[in-house]
Amino acid sequence: LPLEERLKRRIIDGERTGLEEDLEAALSGKSALEIINDILLDGMKTVGELFGSGQMQLPFVLQSAEVMKQAVAYLEPHIEKTDDGGKGRIVLATVRGDVHDIGKNLVDIILTNNGYEVVNIGIKQPISAILDAAEDSKADAIGMSGLLVKSTVIMKENLEEMNTRGVSDRFPVLLGGAALTRAYVEDDLRAVYQGEVHYARDAFEGLTLMERVMT
């Protein structure tokens, strides 16, 4: 198989032998971010389709996710960094009940490499833990990720809880994850939240939004 197809296949098959050699070879023609976006994420998309249609079982999805994480970890030092640190601080979490963290961790990498401080508190985080982290770190914004349909409901509940606690004017919120839609965030959730809430389709839009929130 040609290199790009082979890399995509490694994600789909959860095959890590020879992964680093292929990534190294790919780096001579593409940037690390291009490899992630154009090849690896395409592989994860196929995994999602195969799983969704019943052609792939969960343990294999997990293997694919592990190879994806390994590939991103290998590429991370090759991702372009800016020198200007301290542009702002964001708490990032995957919401309560949801374990998906590959997208959230990509957002972490992109923001960190572009001068933001990211307090990444992990997966399955209830709103109380997210708010504790935001208070403790004096965050400028809160980012929530979630891939399950039920996570979109939890995000709504979280925003309502933030209204109730009276912190909505202090914490602009960025939301992302495969089950969300722009319309749901910009129509439904904006009607709920008393502060600023934005939808990020991908990690790069997350960066653009963080830049906007900080100005």
Ligand code: B1M
């Ligand atoms: Co799960 N899973 N999974 N899964 N999984 C999905 C989400 C699913 C759509 C698959 C499917 O059916 N086709 C489906 C959800 C269906 C639904 O809710 N209606 C599903 C399911 C059902 C489940 C389980 C319930 C399965 C089960 O147990 N029977 C279970 C849930 C467990 C739980 O959460 N409680 C489960 C478990 C798992 C694994 C553990 C095996 C594994 C996750 C491993 C891990 O993350 N450490 C896994 C995986 C890998 C997937 C798919 C195949 C791939 C997800 C992924 O990593 N994509 C996924 C299929 C899909 O998404 N279509 C699926 C790559 C990643 C980079 O994309 O996270 O979307 P994503 O991030 C994007 C953007 O969304 C955005 O930026 C990224 C790109 O730049 N973004 C943000 C994300 N967060 C952001 C935050 C921001 C800004 C942008 O600012 C804050």
